[in-house]
Each structure stands twice: as C-alpha cells, then as structure tokens.
Amino acid sequence: MQVQDEDKPYDDINITPMLDLAYVLLVIFIIMTTAAVQGIKVNLPKASSSVSLAKPQTKAITVSDTGQVFLDAFPVTMGELEQRLREQKALTPDFPVIVKGDSNVQYQKVVDVLDLLRRLELTQVGLVTGKQSS
Template sequence: MAFGRTSLGSSAGGGGRAMGAGAQRPLSDINVTPLVDVMLVLLVIFIITAPLMASSIKLDLPQTDAGQPNDAPKFVSLSVDASGKVFLNDQAVTDEELATRLEKAAADNKDTEVQLRADQTVPYGKVVALMGIANKAGLSRIGFVTEAEPPKKPGS
C-alpha cells in the first residue's frame, strides 16, 4: 500500500491566520457623510427657528412720553476753508453768528457733536479758536473729520 503524501502548508479551510483569504482590510478613513447630513439638518432648523425666537413674546406695552426712542446722535458741521472762511452746516457765518447758532444747538441738545473740518493749510490757532467758541457755547463733543490716505501701490 502506498501512502499518499499530504502537504502541510496553508490550507484553504482556515487555520493559523485571523484574516482569511477573502477578508477585507480595515478602513482607516472616517465616513463623514452622516456628520454632514446631521449638520445640514441642524442648520435648516436654526434658520427656520431664529426669526421666531426674536419676537416670540407678544406684549402690549404701555405708552408714555418719557420713553421716547433714541434719536440718532445730532451733530453740526463746522468747516474752515483754506482762506480761513468759516461755514456752519455749509453756510458761511461770522464768529458772532457762529457763537449764537452753536449756543442754540447746545440749548436744543447738550450732546450735540461738532464735526470740525479744516483745510490742512489753516493755521492751528484758527482751529483752536473755533474749538473755544464751540466749548464756550456749551458743546464739548468735538470730532475732527479727516480723509483716509489713498492706498499705496506695491513697489512704490
């Protein structure tokens, strides 16, 4: 009788390795599709509910003269050209007229702002004198209006 020889190598029936011949390798990438789906659903919910949250409580508030809505801040425009001529709200005025009109503006509203525009050739003393007139009239909020420099070109 002849004995047949058998091979002891890898057998198709399983054996020594945990991963068989048909097994897939584990994925190293995370599937973000479900995350994106959930985020889009939440975005739609927030877009729909945000306007409702702003005015969800309806109230019938009492009316009074004391609770006036805030008016836009009031200001007067004070300009000085290169020749030293003074303009208040684009109308030429003398120093006496300027003082009178600024006092009236201060009487109307103490928080009135003076927006001072002066040509760059106007002497500093003239600008300081106008600031003094405004301050004496009762207006202490003075803003200096300037122009932005044009952007420099690269390589200049």
C-alpha cells in the same frame, strides 16, 4: 362662453400706469435730494485711521483754506457761529459737532473754533481727517 355687453362701462380702473409714474417720480426725488446735499470742499489733512461721527443733528463746522468759517455749508462769522451753537445747545444740550479744517488753513483759525466749542461746553467734538494714501 360669456360675452360682455357693449354698453356696459368698465367696473375697475387699471392703476398700473399710475404706479409706474409714482415709482419714477420717487426715484427722481431721491436722486435729486441726494445730489442737492453738498458741503464745502476742503483739502483734509491725512490720518492713519478715521472714525465716523455721522449722527442725526450733527453740526459740521468747516474752516476753508481762506480762513472762512462755515456752519453746515453756510458762511458765518465767529459771533454768528457762537449764537447758532448756543441756540442748538438750548434745544439739544449734548449734540455732536465735527470740525473740518483745510490742511492749508492757519492753525490759529481751527484753534479759535475749538476754543469756542470748549467755552460753550460742547463735549462731543470730532476732527475730520482724510484717509492716508498708501
């Protein structure tokens, strides 16, 4: 039987508590970042089927029920929207854009946004709809 010396310091450090803390912090970070990603709540029109256009660098343009235009949840004017989309097109020529229009918004506001996208020659454009209730 071998007996340890009382004066001998420990050779290794137990890192299990540090790993437990790292995992807890990682979980908290993941939960907080997914909870922080929010958009503008709009009442989407219903369609019989909807296609997902979720791609990296997808720009979301939202038209709220009051007619306010948002680009990725930030309010913009039509001039600012055009400028930012031109900047993005200079970086990525063929980036996808999705348009979410509230079902109560004036149709002309959504047409103005679509006309702007046509003038900028953006071809990957999708309209977001809600699921039709049975």
